[in-house]
Amino acid sequence: MTKQSQNLLRKAAVSGVASALLVACLTEASSAATTSSATRLGAPDVTINVAIAYPAPSKAALAAFTKATGISVNYSYIQWDNLQTKIAAAAEAHTYFADVTDVDWSKVGEYYQTKWFTPLNKYFNVASLPAQYPQVASFVRNGELLAMPSDASLLVTDVNTKDFAKAGIMKMPTTFAQYQADLDKIQSQGVVAHPLDIPFAAAEGLSTYWYEMTAAFGGQVLSSSYKPEFTSPSSAGYKAMTWMVAAYKDGLVPKGNLALDDYQGFSDDQAENLTASVFSDYSGDIGTVYDVPSSSKVVHQIEYIPTPGTNGPAPNLANPDGIGIPVMAKHVTAAVQFIKWYDESSNQAAFAGANGAATSVSGFPLPANNSGLALLVSSGKVPGAAELAILTKDHSRAIFPAGAPPWYPAFSNAVYTNLHSAAAGQESVASAISNIASQIASLAG
């Protein structure tokens, strides 16, 4: 077998396997798919496939897009983890998967390296974007715009004001020392047995919690050249991990949190009033989780506060979602039109709930752009929107100054497995830190 035929055979085979996988995946996704084709007016010029990790916008909104552009949208809502697998399988097999799909902030380095997504510089003025999109930096790598932000999202601190008041705390903490003292007071007075929610399951939410805690301690986990900044015991990252593990072992965090991921922590702990505060919560959870009477015992009790840092408010790290165009997309121009439509201020505000439940998108955090944020705040329909808008505009910072490294998923895996093991008592913090640093050395080559 010649090398050429060998390569051809390999490529064909991978394509075959991936195609089979995709057929299965898309069949599965189709059950959750929402299509606008039934409601479109007139004959559309083109149909694009959109696969995003958020539920579809309202049928009316998609129909309006079709009417205005002639582009029909076949929208598939696919769970985040599942979607990342499909994107990777299709890209590796050089197979068409969708015209528009999810680009998570954490995947930008990977997609820059693999060239799986079309740079959008030709379609958007990258230089002018930061003025309108406060978190666009997460999607730019070496000048290439890999995706447009499709929402704004940041890690925020929230507290149960009723629990704090029961403990006699009327002034919310502004420093980390005060925050810890307040949690201790809530616990010692028996208001809540374990007042702090940290999700210790070995999953992504634990990694981001550590990044945010590190920022509160005044540092960052990786330098702009992706060198570890957490190996010294005096570093912010080391202190943050030590504090988190001690908080679990000392009972500040519920014992069961070792098995809870971030969302389970919000819904099982904070919404059930088993905890009094989440230090690193998703922006928007008050509206979508805590103020939902059917699934929450703390309705109207939770408030966002500026994240307490060493000497005052800490940065709120950004973890936005973006939407981009895979290089195998069939309808690039139409895909760009869809992205522009999805990012229109009025749509973004509507997805976040500015016009009520009928046009909101379940779980959508905040509008990606400032004008969308302003519309959301002025609507007065989303609890805490004004506070979140301020945090987004003034305190939001990218998790990694140079963007997520290409090996971010493997790095994050090392973070959450080792941090989980340290909390479970299976290794020390020093060992966890050492293992994570070794993994970086191995990944960065």
Place this chain on the structure above:
Amino acid sequence: MVAPLVVFIGALAIYPTVLTIIEAFFHSDPLTPPDHFVGFGNFAAVFANSQVRHSIENTGWYALFGVVLTVAFGTGIALLLQRPFRGRGVLLAIVILPWALPGVVEGVIWSWIYNPTFGVLDSVLKSAHLIGQYQLFIGSHQIETILLIALVQVWQITPLAALLVLAATQSIPDELYESARVDGATWYQHITRITLPLARPAIAVATAEALVMSINIFDQVYVLNAAATTGSSLMSQTYFITFQDLNFGQGYALSLFATVATILLSLLILKIVYRKVEYS
């Protein structure tokens, strides 16, 4: 007549298998192109990975618990359902139910049972005064975690084992039991001297099936254990290496290892357990 079947199996089973074998010997990682032949390099790399070695050890425990419990429960259920009685059909339908549920759904259901804050298991144990306060079942200890996750899969695949053994017991001629009764055999002797020996072919298949499912356990591990090394399995590790680290070559190598291990162990089980049974 069989052409569609051949095409179907060829396209969806044989072709991918052959290509997995080929790819396992290539460096295939989009983060560090280009692809190139590396011989056994991928195998050396995965076996040098301590997380992979740990997952192989865990998978051995999953296989042990999975096979023993599935065959024991499946055979037990088959023996209980062997003789006709009122409501047997309904009971059979109920027994089969877990088999129809996807692994992820079962993982979610059992995560509520094991939940350390409001889980049913804690509630029952506390009500029975067996524990003083709610316990954390998944994540603290390796063997306990694996046993509890394996139980979820056992719950899923036991119906298949029960059906296989039950079908075999239905073929045993009544004359054999009547002769044994005339000779004064007890109920226990009926089972150990007639039923189980004659059901061995089905028990062998059920054992092999349980082994295959246990070595390939993924959904339940992913839902209940996330990525923690405490309960990681060979398949969860394969998933992370392939789709998270994007190291497709090593992923293929690990898949191939799992396939070969599964085939060899299944053949061994069939050799030990299987006996040909014929009724004249």
